[in-house]
Amino acid sequence: MTASPSRVAATASTDDSALLSAVVRAAVEAGRALEARYSVSARPADRAAMFRAGTADSEVSLAILRPALTALRPDARWLPQEYETTALPPGEWWVVDEVEGNVNHVHGLPEWAVSVALVRDGEPVLAVVRRPVGDLTYTALRGGGAQLNGAALRVSAKRELDAAIVDTGQAEADQEGTYERIGRSVAAMLHRALLVRVGVPSTFPMLLVAAGHHDVFWQYEPTLPGVAAGALMITEAGGIVTRVDGAPWSPGSDTVLASAPGLHAAAVQVLAPIS
Known part of the structure; x- marks a missing residue:
């Protein structure tokens, strides 16, 4: 991918x-x-x-x-x-x-x-x-x-997660199985990032990552219409888009992590253990 x-x-x-x-x-x-x-x-x-x-x-x-x-x-x-x-x-x-x-x-x-x-x-x-x-x-x-x-557009040049603005949110209204993971991931990021934001829809925080205003976005059980455009925007702006465990992302992946290059490894370290 x-x-x-x-x-x-x-x-x-x-x-x-x-x-x-x-x-x-x-x-x-x-x-x-x-x-x-x-x-x-x-x-x-x-x-x-x-x-x-x-x-x-x-x-x-x-x-x-x-x-x-x-x-x-x-x-x-x-x-x-x-x-x-x-x-x-x-x-x-x-x-x-x-x-x-x-x-x-x-x-x-x-x-x-x-x-x-x-x-x-x-x-x-x-x-x-x-x-x-x-x-x-x-x-x-x-x-x-x-x-x-x-x-x-160009993604952020930040390299330290404690200076990062990070985003997540629910992909759909009825995904009860993902709610606990969302909560645990937010709690984990609150300990590491400068600011954690949670909201919908997913396109807008992904555009902010592409523009360098925000630094990291992740989501569980994403729907393709919500992330396809943002994924291309971010990679073409110099960012990285993978699964939350760092494996390659592709349409149908059950998680997505998008970030500035200097923060990707740190974001994976925080999110990969959450299941």
Whole structure:
């Protein structure tokens, strides 16, 4: 997997560079449609109201993204739910979160986005995260670097965990088997890191790691739409993405650890014993 520490250098193809521009346009259009539905005053009264609003948001975004991405890559398959936590068969797959952070969108919070990644033969090769609030567009190409609004991203140069800002969070709402591991990992990191943050969705702390604002991110039982784009952003910004035990990460891995290179070994030392 190209996100491992031994990743072999690659060069972005001309075809993928052109494809990236088209994906950005589709993500911007979907983001614009979601922004028209967004209100800082939104306060759903109960779970049912929250899910109604979230479902409507997803339908609006997918109505734009699905035909646009299908037209760009007719042979690429659309990731079904059953493959979100398993290894992918060979070929190209669109890995999309049409409203990443939907729970924030429906509560009037700004941390939501449109996230699109193209996975080819088990490796993310293209990623776009469009965040309308703030007019932020994150892009990455395998072998072509990662950018925010066209400016290169670079991970942190920190080498000591006691100076690090680290992040984790739950991947889904109903993963009871992982809750204790999350708690133990947070407690372990509280003893070692400068600051520990816990939240959702996973894309945003991964973008902060790619930009060097934060230093480490880990998650148990991640879903691929939540981490595919961020994994490529981080590796292309000079970071390392593995499993929490330091083994190579790939789609379907049951854990993910992303960090600046100077902190990876220390993060593995803290997290690997937690089972």
